[in-house]
Structures are given as structure tokens and as C-alpha cells.
């Protein structure tokens with residue numbers, strides 16, 4: 001049996017759609033949705049039972065929080081899976097070129113933990129979503145994209161491509177045991193191109209302006225370095241795809257979706 005965690009989230013929901021109708025798949029979430037099993041990494045004591053009868057666990061990272069919170073969640077999930085006799089863990093991590101991002105630490109910690117797990121494992125090092133760009137490069141009321149992307153570009157990936165890979169790998173994990181896949185996009189997107197696709201103008205602000213605006217928006221403290229650090233890594237050329245050799249097309253086994261289309265669609269959906 002395959003259990004997918006986090007199915008109320010953007011990625012988990014798309015994975016669940018791809019596995020719909022299979023009687024060997026159980027969907028897990030904190031959200032208490034009909035037909036799902038309760039899976040909350042913050043409730044460590046419940047997890048061994050939650051993972052009962054599971055052969056493969058697709059563990060969607062629970063990445064929002066300070067490092068100690070996220071690491072504790074992932075440790076709880078992995079050790080419970082081991083105790084429950086789960087044979088294979090598939091984990092959604094962050095791409096190898098993301099090491100400058102503040103949230104990379106918890107992903108890398110989790111990768112290390114998986115590598116010394118008693119279970120088999122597969123690591124999906126997801127690139128940043130095209131849909132995340134819809135937040136980072138959202139146009140303002142004057143149709144200006146002011147996110148501080150500088151002259152940098154992001155090798156973004158459509159989230160649905162990552163969901164398709166996660167579903168396929170988790171549904172037949174044996175061939176992927178011990179593998180780490182780099183899943184960054186093939187077409188890096190920069191501010192001018194993003195703005196043009198929206199009929200907007202590109203007028204990037206500074207990182208300091210973005211930090212001030214985020215703080216004023218009432219964002220939780222950990223989100224501020226998360227987002228400003230993402231802007232900085234893009235602006236300074238760390239996420240344009242040149243730093244990793246992508247497995248995206250090979251693992252997807254088809255042409256990746258155009259990330260610019262996914263970006264425009266995500267902006268229009270709001």
C-alpha cells in the first residue's frame with residue numbers, strides 16, 4: 001500500500017489526482033478530508049498507527065516553519081515509518097542549486113536522515129515551482145512587477161510535472177531506490193519575460209524594500225528570510241539551472257510543461 005501525505009497542499013492534491021481510483025493508495029492529511037487518513041507530523045505519537053500497513057510512504061515535505069520545527073516533523077515521520085515497517089520512503093526535497101536558500105537546511109537534514117534510514121528511500125530534489133513565481137513576480141495594481149529578481153532567472157518547474165513524477169516514482173519505487181533526482185526546469189525565466197507575459201512592466205525593487213513590505217504585511221517571521229532569500233538567490237544567479245544537471249525530462253519521460261504558461265495561469269487564478 002502507498003500512503004501519500006499532505007494531500008490538502010498544492011503538490012499533494014495534484015499527486016492524489018494522479019493516483020485517484022487506485023485501491024492500493026491511501027491519502028493522508030492533517031485536514032480531515034473525507035476518505036483520508038489523519039497524518040500530522042506534529043503529532044509524533046500518532047504516526048506509527050497512521051502508517052500501519054504502508055509499504056511505501058510518499059512524504060511531502062512539511063516545510064513551513066523554523067528549522068527546528070520542520071526537522072522535528074520530518075524526524076517524527078521517518079522514525080515512525082521505520083517503526084511501522086514501511087519499506088520505502090519517497091521524499092520531496094529542494095534542488096541541489098538551492099543550498100543558499102534558508103529553507104534548504106531542513107531538506108538537507110532530512111536527506112541525511114533518509115540516507116541512514118533502515119528503509120529504502122528516493123529523494124526528489126524539486127526545483128522551485130513556476131507557481132511560486134506567481135507570488136514572487138505578482139504584478140501590482142499599476143501592472144508593474146516589482147519583485148527584486150534583478151537580472152536573475154529561475155529554472156522554474158510546473159508543479160504538475162513534479163506531482164506526476166512523485167506519483168509515478170511512489171507507485172513503482174523499486175527502480176528508484178537509493179536515487180536522488182534533480183528536477184529543475186529547462187527554461188529559466190527572468191523578470192522582463194515574466195512581466196511581458198502578463199502585459200506588465202518590470203520595475204524591480206530592492207531586497208530591503210521587499211523585506212520591509214513583507215514585514216508590514218504581517219508575514220510570520222520565518223517567512224521573511226524565506227522569501228527575501230529566494231529573491232536574492234534568483235537575482236544573483238544561483239537558481240537559473242546552470243548549477244545542476246536536471247533529471248526532469250528523463251524522469252518525466254516527456255517534454256516538461258512550459259513554466260511560463262504555468263506562471264501565467266497561476267497569476268490569473270490569483
Ligand SMILES: NC(=O)c1ccc[n+]([C@@H]2O[C@H](COP(=O)([O-])OP(=O)(O)OC[C@H]3O[C@@H](n4cnc5c(N)ncnc54)[C@H](OP(=O)(O)O)[C@@H]3O)[C@@H](O)[C@H]2O)c1
Nearest residue numbers: 006007008009010011029030040041042061062063128129
Ligand atoms: N519547490 C517549491 O517551489 C516549493 C514551494 C513551496 C513549498 N515547497 C515545499 O514543498 C511542500 C509542498 O509544496 P506545496 O506547494 O504543496 O505546499 P502547500 O500547498 O503550502 O502545502 C503545505 C504542505 O505541507 C504539509 N504540512 C504542513 N504541516 C504539516 C504537518 N504538521 N504534518 C504533515 N504535513 C504537513 C501540508 O499537508 P496537509 O495536507 O496535512 O496540510 C501540505 O502538503 C511544502 O510543504 C514545502 O516544504 C516547495
